[in-house]
Amino acid sequence: MTCVRNWGLAGVLALAGISAQAQGDIVVGLQLEPPHLDPTSAAAGAIDQVVYANVFEGLTRFDPDGSVGPGLAESWDISEDGLVYSFHLRSGVRFHDGTELDAKDVRFTLDRARDDTSQNAQKALFAGIETVKVIDPLTVQVTLKAPDGSFLFNMAWGDAVIVAPESIGEIKHKPVGTGAFMFDDWVQGDRIELVKYAGYWGEPARLDHVTFKFISDPTAAFAAVMAEDVDAFPGFPAPENLPQFEADPRFQVLVGSTEGETILSINNKLAPLDDVRVRRAITHAIDRKSVIDGAMFGLGTPIGTHFAPHHPDYVDLTSQSAYAPELARQLLTEAGYADGFTITLKLPPPSYARRGGEIIAAQLRSVGIETEVTNLEWAQWLEQVFRGHDFGLTIISHTEPFDIDIYARPEYYFQYDSAAFQALMAALKAEADPEKRSDLLVQAQKMIADDYVNAYLFQLAIPTVANARLRGLWRDAPTQATDLTAVYWDK
Amino acid sequence: MRRNLILGTGLSAMFAGAALLSFFWVPFDIGALDIANKIKPPSGAHWLGTDHFGRDILSMIMVGGRTSIAVALVAVGIGMGLGVPLGLAAAVQRGGWLDEGIMRANDLIFAFPSLLIAIMITAVFGASAVNAIIAIGIFNIPVFARLTRGAALGLWTRDFVLAARVAGKGAVRISCEHILPNLVNLLIVQGTIQFSLGILAEAGLSYVGLGAQPPVPSWGRMLADSQTMISFAPHMALSPGLAILLTVLGLNLMGDGLRDLLDPRLQRGQR
């Protein structure tokens, strides 16, 4: 046992070993393996993790800070009424199979995503499109049904990357895009390999060869990084190990923010949770700091509403649902539940949910609410909670960017049905003026906080552990992506 | 060789006793989390330290033992409760249709990879201690059925069974009065071994998240929880690991000791 106990020390003392990798190669660890490699026909974020920006590009793209910038479209014009977008494509862009990118490919991509038989997981992104017209080989005109302030943002999603009709048949296993890296090999269950694409239109990648290695088990991930089997691990699954990496000169740790609002979702239609006092009691029973410390080992920013703290329009409403167990008990008594009640708490697999669930269960118990905890696989969670609405409470991180509009959907799984909020969202959608939009957004944040729709816990942080000599990695994750185009080894 | 028996019984009794004690008293309430005090090494207050939620590990081991022991015990109970009658029935007429049917069904269960089926069962019905019990219990049935049948076939050829038949007794009565009592030793020994295997199986299932669910602690889940922290908080992984190891070791030693003690070959007057 001595070996084990001394291990931490020995790890620290171990000299930074000479990496066996050549300076143009990198091994990136990822927790989830994609089921296939077509980002336009599945929800799996794991697909974007591998291919977004590396293999596939869209008309617009997310930059590391989350802003939307030009992608394959060099520039665009928007008509006065906000209905017609004319995208000007870059010239000389070639797909990995050598075919040239032109406006027909864009039209193909958008039409395919909108089609009745489309399997696009984010079909709503394209729902506003009325027509797509090819003006000339490098210009494409998109007409919307109604003005949409977030259309450019929508086009940056991984689900909207441009694909070519020539290679669509094999896209799931031999993806052909326009990015700086080409797909090379996939050993299922183990790794995916990419190589540098010499014919890239933009700044060429500085790495020659990229290997994504899939390690789902947190312990295995830790061991793999420590043993330097992998050079970088974005979204490192065990926050408890970060201090060790920070203390080790061989590694750097980047803690970034994501679009993931992590919330304790409440079934607003299920008694007694349909009583706002009960929901409010629940939020006051929860100590966010304990949850963040216990489940995430301190990673994560507390939030008081469903909005990303790094967004300019964010309002800090955490004090409105501060930890106050006495108040919680009082509210329960008011609502007629002085003796508490029992409710289900269904938890999906990620550790924030499982660990957070245990902590929240304990906190709720101390104000008299008993929980029946059930751990679910993702498929079961989707079936029971998301589609079946068969739950009382659940913990989930909503990682889609800018998704406060889900509160305007009464059939959405937490079943918040407020005419006022729906009207607010309709107004937002039609509003193009940034000032007024910002105002509406603040109103929206306050409205859901006042209604205590859900208990808002924290904004999910994303830790990336990497070799100390790696440069150019993304810190934040405005979308699920591992953009390696700018990554290089420091000499 | 009473040494095995004493050591084994001592070890098993220690953990079983601690688990029983936890119904009445534990050093610290494990329901109350104390995040501020998380991952503290062993100290005077917390003999085995605290875990990632600041809970007392000694208390967790005591309460967790309840789950691990209960799951294994009930699984053995299922195995015995169904396997022994099946084995007895199969042995009544060697090669008869009942015997063939039961043994073929046994072979079929044996042909399925046990862990995989356990995972499938929990996938179908959800992860919980009850489903873990069922999954482990199912695979105990053919073990006991086979063992019982084999030994019962031997007993059916003995003259005292013939004597009972001469006395006009039927198969059921003979199975209960003459066959079963003579299998008790064998069943106790095998039961001990299956019990220890059950504890290991529960640990394995909980480790992959398919056993007992929070907030109920179990040794396997403690191991799983402590896994990522083993490098900086080895005490969290060592305690449940050793609890499993020592309990299983104790049960196996006890099984061996009982086998020696109860082995009919060593008993006087019984060849």
Add this chain to the structure above:
Amino acid sequence: MLRYVLQRLVSLCLSLLVASAVIFLALEIVPGDPAAYMLGLNAQEDTLAALRDELGLNGTALQRYGSWLSGMLHGDFGISYTYRTPVAEMIGDRLWVSLPLALFALGLSCLIAFPAALWAASRRGTLGELGVMGMTQLGIAIPNFWFAMLMVLIFAVNLRWFPAGGFAGWEEGLFAGLKSLTLPAVALALPQASILTRVMRSALLDTLGEDFIRTARAKGLTRGQALRRHALRNAMIPVLTIIGLQFSFLLAGAIIIENVFFLPGLGRLVFQAISARDLIVVESVVMLLVFAVILVNFTVDLAYAWVDPRLRGRR
């Protein structure tokens, strides 16, 4: 003999048929829609329907069973719901990890167990025997995933002799492949070797108590000669049974160890497939494993006949 083999083959096929029905029925009641899993939170109803149609999830149960079964007979296990590749290919790839791993572990287990058992049996009642038996008790009692975790910490993270996990691939060379399988194989082999040692030792001791050993000793054989020439082969029958059981266990039971070492093996494939509701993969892998177990049992039966002349003439 030929007749015996044929007869066994027929019953083997029947068992497989029953097993396939059991597997199919069991998975019919698994809740969870693979299409919903694949398309995630924002999927729309018509998208789901389109996908379900493509996956062939809309037929009746009997139709699906029939097409699965007939496909399997042609070596076509269907297309994975999530990976969208032929299941047969996926299984083939994974088998290249799982099979060598199982063989490696089994080889290690035998390599440890045979000498240990012989040694312990020939030195009955000595401290050495006590030591070996104590070690085997520990080997059985240690949860092997825990042991694997400790080994990773020591040999991969600290000493860096072996990779912490993953599989280098056979194209990297035999040595690299074996190297990445070493720690998992050791973790798997430890309990197996302990069990095998105990079984073999007690089989040897039982055999040593047989009359024919006394006869052999009366001929002038030393204790050791009698052990090697007469007891060993007779003790092989229970040992063969255990080896057969262990092989099938290793092929399928490595799930947890494959997770610890993130090996792309069959166990992990099926584990992932279950959580992703990729039922066709689950069905096919379980079927394959059942087939493997039945085949191994069949081989063990033939091995019995090879070892024991009493079984050759019979049946």
Add this chain to the structure above:
Amino acid sequence: MSLLQVENLRVELGGAPVLQDVSLRVASGQIVGVIGESGSGKSMTALAVMQLLPPGARCTGQVALKGQDMLALTERQLCRMRGRDVGIVFQEPMTALNPLQTIGQQVAETILIHEIVSRAEAMARAARTLERVELQVPPTRYPHELSGGQRQRVCIAMAIALRPELLIADEPTTALDVTTQKGVLDLLKQLVAEDGMGLLLISHDLGVVADMADQIVIMQRGQVVETGRFCDLRHSYSKALLAASDHVPDRTGAGSEAPLLQLRDVVRDYPTPRKGWLGKPGRFRAVDRVSFEIRRGENLGLVGESGCGKSTLTRAILGLEAVQEGTILLGGQPVYDGQRANRSIRRRMQMVFQDPYSSFNPRHRVGRLVSEPFHLLETAPQGVEKERVIAEALESVGLQAADRHKFIHEFSGGQRQRIALARALIIRPDLIVLDEAVSALDVQVRAQMLDLLADLGDRFGLTYLFISHDLSVVRNVTDRVVVMRAGRIVEEGKTGEVFENPKNIYTKQLLATIPRLPENA
């Protein structure tokens, strides 16, 4: 100088002495018989000579073979002597051979260990040795393909392959059928004569040894009681043994003419495993058109070797299994009527088994064991009445009423057979089937048991069906005898007539095997 000289041999097993002060000598060409009841230490003596004692045994005294003190030799030297200078044949030929090697290999191994010869040469010599022991099967056969008698010949071949000077035979014929027994004994005698070996012949059966041995050693409780020529035996224990081995119990009743049990053309078939999936199961006819009857009050002997169908017939008589053809009537009523026990008939029959160890459930007390047949009664005695009946049954077989509280392992073999008899008697049946009931007992105990049977038969008017392979016992206790072979009755008649004047050739063979004690002066 003697070939083998054992002086003051003492063996302790786990601290308890099993042999004390044993002395005996064997000269070349001499046959020395060692006689004793079970537990007398005769086998231990043989193992001590070979120095193959069980672990934990302590051996003192002197064992000199060809002048070499075996106790002083190292294990390596002992190994060199075993098989070459001294060979041994054990009691149980069924388990004494390695099932995985051919008989030729096993005989050749003796040669290969001790002499530097080629494998082929050794195999050739092994084949010649197998011819010498008159084995008519090729050396490439495996033991399971041979009968018990043939296997014992293989064992002898292994022991004599190197023509050792001393051969030890430890109960070499006890496990064999009577007709086979004689052949093996004749072979041993012939080998001794040819090779001039010394033979130490160990047996519990005085009859086996008496007409072969030049010297007889009588052992009792680990000690030598007497040594000498057969006709010179004087010790009281020796005489008691001698008397008991040919004991004739006193009986008065000789039976009436009224038939109690009648068998008419009884046929019992067993299915054999089917050949192939669709093949029909074969049939093995264990009992083939057997007819005989037992008259009320008489003792009928049923004689035959193992596998002749005795046991099958017994089960059919007791109504435990259906017969395919023919009828079995007890007092005019069928003993078997479908699946359920025909209680009214069954309660008129009981049985005593051969093995006193396996015929009782070790977990029940004697009282419960003895009262088991109460199950057959419509109204079984309860409470005090039950206790009284149990006590009476136990007392009637010479045990005490208090014994009912004991467990079966607290009794010796002879006492157990008494308990078995008490169990059979407790419901006062008409017929008692004695299946080799005295075969496993030592001669003196057997004699007492026979007396008890005779006495009880007279007192309660019992009818015995006496099944045995031991012809001398059958001759002494039965009125009539039925000889069975391969499922058929080959001869039937009054015991005296059959023994004096057998008609069937098989009966003649059987009778020829009865060892005859030389007239003791």
